Amino acid sequence: xxxxxxxxADWGTTNLRLWAMQGxxxxxxxxxxxxxxxxxxxDFAGVLADMTQxxxxxxxxxxxxxxxxxxxxxxxxxxxxxxxxxxxVQVPGQNVWIVCGVNQMDPPDVMRGEETQIAGLxxxxxxxxxxxCLPGTHTKWARISAGEIVSFQSFMTGEMFALxxxxxxxxxxxxxxxxxxxxxxxxxxxxxxxxxxxxxxFQLRAGALLGDLSPETAGxxxxxxxxxxxxxAAKPYWLGQEVCVIGAPALSALYAxxxxxxxxxxxxxxxxxxxxxxxxxAWTTLKEHA
Amino acid sequence: xxxxxxxxADWGTTNLRLWAMQGxxxxxxxxxxxxxxxxxxxDFAGVLADMTQxxxxxxxxxxxxxxxxxxxxxxxxxxxxxxxxxxxVQVPGQNVWIVCGVNQMDPPDVMRGEETQIAGLxxxxxxxxxxxCLPGTHTKWARISAGEIVSFQSFMTGEMFALxxxxxxxxxxxxxxxxxxxxxxxxxxxxxxxxxxxxxxFQLRAGALLGDLSPETAGxxxxxxxxxxxxxAAKPYWLGQEVCVIGAPALSALYAxxxxxxxxxxxxxxxxxxxxxxxxxAWTTLKEHA
Numbered sequence: 001x002x003x004x005x006x007x008x009a010d011w012g013t014t015n016l017r018l019w020a021m022q023g024x025x026x027x028x029x030x031x032x033x034x035x036x037x038x039x040x041x042x043d044f045a046g047v048l049a050d051m052t053q054x055x056x057x058x059x060x061x062x063x064x065x066x067x068x069x070x071x072x073x074x075x076x077x078x079x080x081x082x083x084x085x086x087x088x089v090q091v092p093g094q095n096v097w098i099v100c101g102v103n104q105m106d107p108p109d110v111m112r113g114e115e116t117q118i119a120g121l122x123x124x125x126x127x128x129x130x131x132x133c134l135p136g137t138h139t140k141w142a143r144i145s146a147g148e149i150v151s152f153q154s155f156m157t158g159e160m161f162a163l164x165x166x167x168x169x170x171x172x173x174x175x176x177x178x179x180x181x182x183x184x185x186x187x188x189x190x191x192x193x194x195x196x197x198x199x200x201x202f203q204l205r206a207g208a209l210l211g212d213l214s215p216e217t218a219g220x221x222x223x224x225x226x227x228x229x230x231x232x233a234a235k236p237y238w239l240g241q242e243v244c245v246i247g248a249p250a251l252s253a254l255y256a257x258x259x260x261x262x263x264x265x266x267x268x269x270x271x272x273x274x275x276x277x278x279x280x281x282a283w284t285t286l287k288e289h290a
Numbered sequence: 291x292x293x294x295x296x297x298x299a300d301w302g303t304t305n306l307r308l309w310a311m312q313g314x315x316x317x318x319x320x321x322x323x324x325x326x327x328x329x330x331x332x333d334f335a336g337v338l339a340d341m342t343q344x345x346x347x348x349x350x351x352x353x354x355x356x357x358x359x360x361x362x363x364x365x366x367x368x369x370x371x372x373x374x375x376x377x378x379v380q381v382p383g384q385n386v387w388i389v390c391g392v393n394q395m396d397p398p399d400v401m402r403g404e405e406t407q408i409a410g411l412x413x414x415x416x417x418x419x420x421x422x423c424l425p426g427t428h429t430k431w432a433r434i435s436a437g438e439i440v441s442f443q444s445f446m447t448g449e450m451f452a453l454x455x456x457x458x459x460x461x462x463x464x465x466x467x468x469x470x471x472x473x474x475x476x477x478x479x480x481x482x483x484x485x486x487x488x489x490x491x492f493q494l495r496a497g498a499l500l501g502d503l504s505p506e507t508a509g510x511x512x513x514x515x516x517x518x519x520x521x522x523a524a525k526p527y528w529l530g531q532e533v534c535v536i537g538a539p540a541l542s543a544l545y546a547x548x549x550x551x552x553x554x555x556x557x558x559x560x561x562x563x564x565x566x567x568x569x570x571x572a573w574t575t576l577k578e579h580a
Binding site for chain 2: 077103104105107108109110137138153154155156159160163164167168169194195196198199200201202203205206207209210211213229230232233234
């Protein structure tokens with residue numbers, strides 16, 4: 001293999017993903033479960049050296065929770081409104097740069113990792129004016145205009161679904177949200193009457209005990225209710241805006257379906273490619289300033 | 291000690307509580323963590339014999355998850371509308387009777403254990419016409435009229451608070467809900483605009499990271515939001531009704547505070563005394579039919 005020109009790293013709480021890069025071309029890739037959550041600050045350098053063996057000593061550009069207070073070093077937040085182009089801090093004594101997160105003081109919010117995907121989308125579409133929706137454990141909605149992140153808001157929908165579906169009284173009742181009819185109906189209910197949908201959560205369990213509610217239907221209803229609440233709360237982000245949804249395919253498809261049903265012009269982007277494009281944008285910034 | 295006339299048992303998922311009774315008088319009490327969740331059907335008789343040693347062979351009246359499909363024997367649900375006086379099934383070959391749960395087909399709902407507290411309240415106030423609110427892991431609201439349970443609804447508020455406060459990204463941020471000003475403000479927000487309150491959950495974490503949000507204030511906000519959603523959804527149960535709140539003191543006080551702020555006439559009852567009164571009502575029913 002050609003020695004890479006640079007190394008891209010997506011270093012989150014649970015996983016580490018690495019790519020050996022020549023410009024925008026991926027030469028090789030590796031992955032490990034040594035996420036930030038399992039490591040002490042002293043562990044990061046060793047893990048990175050192990051995982052990049054044979055790739056030479058190219059500079060590493062990393063995004064994600066590796067830059068949090070509990071990570072390798074704290075890469076300070078920049079406050080919105082903020083140019084979407086990535087800002088970097090160097091790990092002292094290392095050929096490693098970490099992308100800084102973004103924060104917002106009022107209402108308070110933070111992102112770390114998603115700013116790199118926003119930069120990736122803007123690298124491909126520099127004149128994008130609209131909203132980026134990044135579904136995940138903590139879904140982010142960001143308003144983008146004139147190359148800047150104007151404002152953003154995070155929702156706990158992904159984590160709520162996981163907690164309710166796997167650890168609550170609903171754990172024997174709720175499966176993957178593959179019943180799209182149930183998803184659509186619950187979404188409309190939650191958008192129109194959020195409080196009534198709250199009163200229907202325990203009924204998923206009761207409906208399975210007393211009737212024939214299937215895991216697919218219960219999963220569709222739970223997912224539709226939570227995404228419905230999120231859409232109701234995030235309305236200022238999507239109403240009258242183009243929305244680009246970037247995330248894992250199955251979850252992104254549910255968000256795109258929900259938004260399209262509201263008449264929103266909606267595009268979808270691939271999460272990993274967008275992250276790589278954002279890290280490449282950071283790498284070019286570093287080269288320009290070297 | 292006088293040998294008891296009968297034995298009262300509150301046998302839930304996590305705990306077993308036993309009282310040696312002479313009429314309505316408590317002669318002795320015992321408690322264990324051998325709840326239904328830890329036991330197989332064959333285990334119950336032995337656990338009960340161990341725990342009632344020295345109490346003689348008095349009949350046992352038990353309520354709670356001991357009567358569920360996963361319990362000792364299944365004590366079948368009775369459908370609403372239903373007389374509030376407890377119905378019993380005998381465990382075959384045992385001097386043990388279990389109180390039957392209550393269900394509702396549309397919208398689907400179930401209770402098992404709470405029906406005994408409803409019977410206890412009605413034993414003390416036979417002409418009660420209003421709503422009983424039983425805060426807990428799965429809070430129940432039941433409309434009572436003419437000695438009958440007319441309808442009821444369960445909410446996952448207690449379990450949601452526990453999951454979010456102890457297992458989510460909010461776990462380092464949220465403490466006990468002792469900041470009552472924060473509770474009141476979040477309650478009003480959630481009642482008036484449930485969807486907007488959903489968008490403020492992650493902000494508890496961001497507020498603690500970026501500012502000086504205390505665990506007490508974050509706990510008050512989270513509890514106020516969840517109880518606010520519940521009150522919004524349960525409005526047909528409390529609007530224009532007298533509400534009697536029966537549950538653990540700290541949690542019941544929050545519900546009573548929230549209801550009083552809506553102008554509801556609200557009384558509070560002691561959970562254990564009400565359970566015992568319901569089991570006594572079941573015991574007298576058994577004696578009458580013996």
